Structures are given as C-alpha cells and as structure tokens.
Amino acid sequence: MKYTNRAVMLLVLGFGLALGTGCSCTPDGSIAKQGDVTKWNTYWNLTPELDTTADTYDQHHFNLFRTQNYHARMIKDDWNRTWLVDKPVRLSSYPIP
Numbered sequence: 852m853k854y855t856n857r858a859v860m861l862l863v864l865g866f867g868l869a870l871g872t873g874c875s876c877t878p879d880g881s882i883a884k885q886g887d888v889t890k891w892n893t894y895w896n897l898t899p900e901l902d903t904t905a906d907t908y909d910q911h912h913f914n915l916f917r918t919q920n921y922h923a924r925m926i927k928d929d930w931n932r933t934w935l936v937d938k939p940v941r942l943s944s945y946p947i948p
Contacts, residue, residue, distance in 0.1 A: 893899070902911040931937040939947070 900907055902908040906914065928937065
C-alpha cells in the first residue's frame with residue numbers, strides 16, 4: 852500500500868511537470884514546443900495571430916491597457932470632485948491670488 856501511494860504520487864507529479872513545461876505531443880508522435888506552428892495547432896486555432904475577431908493580440912492588450920489607464924484617471928477626477936478639490940472655492944467676489 853505504501854509503495855502504491857508513492858507510485859501514484861510520482862505519476863501525478865510527472866504528469867504535472869509534463870503539462871507545466873509547455874510541451875505537447877501531437878497525434879503523429881512528434882513533440883511540439885510552445886509557439887511552434889504545426890498542422891495540429893492550426894487545426895484547433897485557424898487564426899493564431901488574432902486574439903479577437905478584428906484585433907491582433909498586441910492591439911487587443913494595448914486597448915485594454917489604454918482603457919484601464921483612462922478609467923484610473925477618471926476615478927481620480929471623481930475622487931477630486933467628491934472632496935471638492937477640483938476647483939477653487941467661489942465664495943469671494945474678489946480674485947484670490
């Protein structure tokens with residue numbers, strides 16, 4: 852029983868390491884590295900250069916980062932409006948230097 856548990860643990864560990872390295876075996880028996888273009892990779896993803904229907908991976912992520920930056924700046928503006936620090940106070944009719 853002790854040896855069976857140890858063998859199962861080694862099998863699971865070996866399988867996990869094989870999956871974690873990014874290598875995959877293709878159905879024809881060859882080993883494909885991550886990023887290699889093979890007929891099996893294109894079978895599952897016919898347009899690997901596109902991340903969405905119209906944008907490439909880089910364009911899509913650039914749009915995400917630009918939107919996050921815009922939202923962060925809007926939050927800062929909203930925070931300043933909430934605490935009334937976005938404009939000077941208009942209590943006096945005379946200009947305040």
